Amino acid sequence: MMEIEIEENCAQSNDQTPEKKAVNELKDMCLDNAQYFSKDSSENGQRLYNSFLTLIDALDLIWPKVCSIKIRVTEFDIDETTPGNGYRSFINVFNMSVTYASGLIRNVTSQRSSASFEKTLPTKDIETCSHLISSLDTCFGHLQTMMSWMSDGNLFPEHKSMDEMISVCRGINQYCFYGRCVGFQFCQSLRAILQFVSLSMAIFSEAYYTQGLNSGSLFAKAKNSVVTAVKYILDPELRARRIVNISENADVDFCKSFWFLSECTPMNGLPSVVGVDVCQAISLTPQPFALEIDDRIIEVPVPSSYLGPKPVHLRLISYKLRRGMLGSKNKAPSEPPADGLIVHCHGGGFVSQSSKSHESYLRDWAKRLNVPIISVDYSLAPEAPFPRAHEEMLYAYCWILKNHHLLGSTGKRIIAAGDSAGANLLLSLTLKCVNENIPPPHGVFVAYVPTLIKFVPSPSRLLCMMDPMLPFGFMMRCLKAYACPIGQPELGGGYHSDTESFEEISESDLDELQAHKSPVSDASDTLTYGSLTSNPEEEIDGKGAEEIEKNEIYATRIVQEYILSTKEAEPPRSSTADDTCTESSTSTMESVQLKVTDFVANIKGQFTKFLKESADRKKKTPKESAVQNEHETQGRSPAPHKKLSSSLLEEVCNFSVPRDPYLSPYLASDEDLNMFPTTKILTVELDPCLDDCVMFAKRLKRLGKDVTLDILQGLPHGFLNFSLISEDAHAGSKLCVQRIRELLDPESSVNPANLT
Structure with missing residues (x-):
């Protein structure tokens, strides 16, 4: 009543x-x-x-x-x-x-x-x-x-079980969100891009699941690829049915492969539009080293969970070459070390992407902020589930604290910045520093971050039922791959993860430590690095260097033909540290955006051929059969209500996520959150992780911490990856730069001119 x-x-x-x-x-x-x-x-x-x-x-x-x-x-x-x-x-x-x-x-x-x-x-x-x-x-x-x-x-009714979450999702007709009106809820500059992403997902799924099954000439494969593209372009209902089917039945390997396209498609050439002096790979050989903090010496352990000792990979990006910076030997750096340094961690659902796929906006950030950026390429799930990435972030961060002078920085202000899964890792890194009495970053910037790795029925998480970037099935399987590895015992509650504790050592232990080579000495083999132009993927990712090189040659040709046919002169650099965009750079950016927009509108036929050639070769799996069965009903009209598949329901209902604050920073104690540095959170109103950001910000604010929350309209989860091809996404990226600048220089936040 x-x-x-x-x-x-x-x-x-x-x-x-x-x-x-x-x-x-x-x-x-x-x-x-x-x-x-x-x-x-x-x-x-x-x-x-x-x-x-x-x-x-x-x-x-x-x-x-x-x-x-x-x-x-x-x-x-x-x-x-x-x-x-x-x-x-x-x-x-x-x-x-x-x-x-x-x-x-x-x-x-x-x-x-x-x-x-x-x-x-x-x-x-x-x-x-x-x-x-x-x-x-x-x-x-x-x-x-x-x-x-x-x-x-x-916004988190934690007393509700997974069954309640599933009951909430039952009966929602997902088809209508992925067909003719896909992306209707987003800003105008992104709708065509999101439609293209949805189309690419449908096309790629066929290439992915039929690669190796359909033999024939290259001409036949290209012809089939074109037919597939036309089919999904002309029939939005068929495309919607395919996408929903993929979301519910495709395994995590499909998610990894599809998101990996951001590194090997024609879009790979876009970051070079923003020129930088330094963009190189760094590989840290897994050896323990000593970190001196005040009058204490702490031995930093090597990451060991699941994969055992292996190198930790970083990528250094700097708009200008600075004195002392790695790679500056035999060169004449024009700039002194910067006081600031940004430690970046990329997103990708814990299972995909790398610093390379986020390079498009990182180059722009490095230019605007005029400070070096060091991005960590952590190991990915499901091969490396929690806490492996957490361990590697700790190891990399401590190495950065010790060796910031090699990165072109005095280390006066070290700021952590990341998005999505990477942002989660940075919050857990900060929490670990607080617990181990290691100096945390001077400030933390996180974008659209999941802070509670648990499938509670919050209202924003229901948005994934209509999200073209983060569909429900993708989100569930990625988080499960990271948080709940098959065949591994659940981690206990509290703060007891598999992460090896940092140990303080005494003067009597120093002699033993001297036996280890210094990771920064000239004679050490602990640190290796090379120019990104010398095939860094083979060094960093190990994802089939020959195949990637072949794909990149093809991708470069497409980029040159469709985007960069008219070379753009690089905007003149200012001799000062002022990062305000000049008229020339703004004009260049607008010109590039126009060309890329035209590229998105015309690349479909070429892109389908690329997808066919670059899809991972794999044997047919049971999940594939479910996806392929969709072909049998492609002529039928979509049902008015699409229920979640029984396979997805069984998969997500039969696992339990450990209550570990290093996995879910929202679960951290008030005592630990009280030790957090200034935190700036940026999210978007249409993000399934929106409530995670709001609730984490609420906790910090309730404790009296210095926290800022920005909620942007009309942008999707992962919008930073579109900052070079969408005016609205570019504006959002500029706000990220402003928030990071405020952390680098707290006094800058009082100057309204810095918002331009």
């Missing part, structure tokens, strides 16, 4: 709001078109008539639910000045769906009387809109249930 009263009061009080007006206008347009097409006896005319009526019914059902959520939505914000949480995100998604549907229906209204009006395409578009609103209605029903579980602004 109370729920009915709330909905009625809310509906009455919101008659004059812009949102309610937009809904009423949409319903009026639907009613007008329904009356018009009721007289059309053709098949498409009647389908349009029924779709408009269905859309009106869906709007009548969803609006009271939207109102009931809006009443309490402010309870879950971090504060009044930073509105943002998963509930707000869904309200904005609903508003975007109304805008999207209104635009389509206005086109129908303006053209319906024309003799040349073709009803086939509008019919499918309006039917998709009705499915979209109906699916959102289902989501809002689940959101109401979630809200009933939560109190005191908590």
Whole structure:
């Protein structure tokens, strides 16, 4: 009874709001078109008539639910000045769906009387809109249930089991989110890119699962690839069905392979647009070394979990060559060491990508901030699950503390910066430093970070049911691969991971330590490095150097042909440390963005051929059979409701994530969080990890810590990787630079001019 009263009061009080007006206008347009097409006896005319009526019914059902959520939505914000949480995100998604549907229906209204009006395409578009609103209605029903579980602004009802999470996800029609209206909720400059990503995923899946099964000439393979591309371009419903099927049935190896394309596709040539003086690989031979802190000496252990001792790889990026920097021998550095240094950790779901795939924005950051960036290439799951990457980050960070002079920095301000999975590792690194009494970074910047590695039904995590970058199945399998390795005992609670403890040593132990070669001495074989132009992938990744080299030759040709046919002059560098973009650099960036946008629009045919040639060769797996079975029904219309596959349900319900703060920094104690440095968190309203960021920021703020939370609109998870090809993503990257600059120089935050 109370729920009915709330909905009625809310509906009455919101008659004059812009949102309610937009809904009423949409319903009026639907009613007008329904009356018009009721007289059309053709098949498409009647389908349009029924779709408009269905859309009106869906709007009548969803609006009271939207109102009931809006009443309490402010309870879950971090504060009044930073509105943002998963509930707000869904309200904005609903508003975007109304805008999207209104635009389509206005086109129908303006053209319906024309003799040349073709009803086939509008019919499918309006039917998709009705499915979209109906699916959102289902989501809002689940959101109401979630809200009933939560109190005191908590977005994580941890007392709810995995079964509740699965029940929340059941019955949501995912097809409508990945078909004709894919990316409707994102900003305009990213919609075409996300559509391209979705198309690429569908095309790549066929190449991935049929590689080696279909023999034939290169011409035949290229022809099949083109046919596949055309098929998914012309049939969005087929593409949606394929993507949902992949999300639910493809294993983690598919995720790794698809995300790895960012390193070997034609986009690989884009980072070179931003020229830097230094971009080189560093390999640390696994040997223990001594770290001197004040009057203490600590022996840093070698990472050993799962893989045993192996080199830890880094990548140094600097806009200018600085004195003392590795690789400066026989050169004449023009710059003294910088006071600042950025320790970066890349994202990729813990299972994929590297510093190379994030180089596009790292080069830009190095230029704008004018400080060296050292990025850590940690080992990836499932071969190297938790805590291996955590151990390697600790080892690399301690080496950086000891040897920052080799990286062109005085070490006066060391800032940790990372995104997604890498951001999680940086928070756990900071927590480990606090516990081991090692100097933590002077500041931490994290972007769209998962802070609770547990599948609790938070509202923002429901966004993964419609996310083209992070679908539900991908997220589940990647986190499971990292947190719950098969055949390994669960890690205990608390702070007891497999990470070897750091040990303090006395003067009597120094003689023994001298037996180890210094990792920075000239005679040491502990540190090796080489120019990235000399095939760094063979050194860093070991992912088939010959095949990668072949792919890069092809990719370079495509980049030159489609993007860089007209060479851009590198913008003149300023002799000062001022990183403000000049007119020349801005013009160059705009020109490059235009060329890349054109590239995205025209590369599809060439890209499909590349995907076919570069797909990993692997034998057919049971998961593949599920994906391939989708072909048998490709001619059918999508079901109105797509339930999660039984294989995915069984897989995600049969594992338990350990409650380890080094895995989930949100679980850290108040005592440890009180020792955290200044922390700046940036996320996006449409990110499945939004609530993770909000809740972690709330904990820090409640403890009186210096924390900043930025929530950007219209951008997807992982937007930094698109910063060179999207104006909105580039603006978001510039805000990241500003927040990092504030950590490097706290006084800069009071200068509004630095935001430009």
